[in-house]
Amino acid sequence: ASSVNSTALDMARFMIAQLAGQSAIMSEKMTREMQREQITMHPRLVGWGLGWQQLDRGDEKRHGVQHGGDVAGFSSLVTLLPSRNFGIFVAGHREGSNLRFTVTNSVLGRFFPVTIVAQAPVSMHPANVAAQRVAKYAGHYRANIVCHSCANPRQMFSLDVVANSDGSISTNGARFVEVSPGFFRSLPDGRGYFGFREDSLGRVTHLTMGSWQVMERVPMVGTPYDTAAIRSTILDYVDGWYEGDAARMERAVHPDLAKRIWALDPQRRSRMDNQTAMTLVQGTRRGGGRGTPNERRRRDIEILEIFGNAASARARMSDWIDMFHLARTDGQWRIVNVLWELDAAERGDGPTRPRVPASAAAKTANPDLWRELQAVNDSMTAAFNKGDLLAVARFYTDDGIVDGPRGERVAGRAALDKYWTGIQNPKSWKLEVLGLGGHPDFPYQIGRSTLVTSSPNGDRTSVVEFLVLWRREQDGSLRIAVDYYR
16 A cells, blocks of 8 residues: 555544545445445455455454555554444554554454454364375465565465374464365364465465465465474474473474484494483483583574475584484474484594594685685674665675575666665674685685574574675775575
8 A cells, every 4th residue: 555644634534435435526336335345355254345444353254344554654444344334544653563453443342342252163173084185285375475585585484284183284383274165264263264376277375364364375484483493393302302391302302202322332343222201201201301400401403495385403501512404394393303422532532533624724715815715704704794785785896786585686886786685674784704716806705694683573683695796996905796595
């Protein structure tokens, strides 16, 4: 929607004209046609009129119409109940505020209460085929008000839908069953509901709560909820071991877990040692790592990748590193595989050898070039951390290129400026130099980028490996000619 410059008095006149059904510029027929539902994403959910959103108050009925919006520091909502000859307009400071909804719902609840009877929903499918029937709805869904043509669109609310073995689906911590084609109600009381839309080939394309609340199906990625849930699972594993808490360990691991390490037998031959979920839980129950001094209880957790219902992560503990594979089963993240490795001293190879980080190796290989590239990297991240994204873009040459995953490509000064300044809510950025080389005027850099932005659902962290090709400009400075990341 576009914006309207108006006053409270003029908004009242507008609502009166809409409720009356006619005005000096609109006939009653046209007014009613505006308010009538023209299209919906699901027949059991409210849709759109001409500029108006149909109003559902939690009982699948069309009570009236409303329209809201946000612009430059304030938000508003106008609601009409034509059958009651009632209208209310609420405007308030702060973009994205929920005050308008709180006030409107309170007024409607006071004068026009709606009784919603809680009732346990019943699946439309026989129990033996329910899981198979709902599997098609599993996927990742993103609010479709996102900019589809922007090089770096603003982050939007997203969620994952998981199909469970009992024939229900899970999302946002709640479970739902399909009560009619493409329409789901929440367990146990049926108060929550939403629907799905399919295309002409029967492919699920959208999830909708009605009117403007539509989410499109997109390739699955991890959400902030996934990140938090995975970290919680790994903490159950780590702290369960340190505290000898078998219940936490059992909660973290899948019953079919396999934990393996390659070790040396007395003849110094390699062998693979295995643990099952049962032996790991029993070892924890016998005390686990309870004897580990607090100062040595390391729990450095890093989530490496989340893709749909699979994830990989690692944890640096007191004397070893665990590498995890996790799977989401019945809506819960659990550890299914662990490959671990001891420090050298624990393996019996003598004193722990100092590990040289890749960044230190790069520094040693070409110290002068490393210092120059590190200084430029530090200047870039400092600009980002101050929120000066245009300054970050200017570290690229005017004909620079950013080549990202899935064919994303940004080229040229204008596009680069738009790409960087389009990042919403920048929080922090860290660049690591893992490798470098080449001619001093055309060096290359291999590195790792950790970029954090904030959102209403929590911080979003993007960790990528990159290859940057630099070019020395006429003023002697190095600028990025090609930025290739995956």
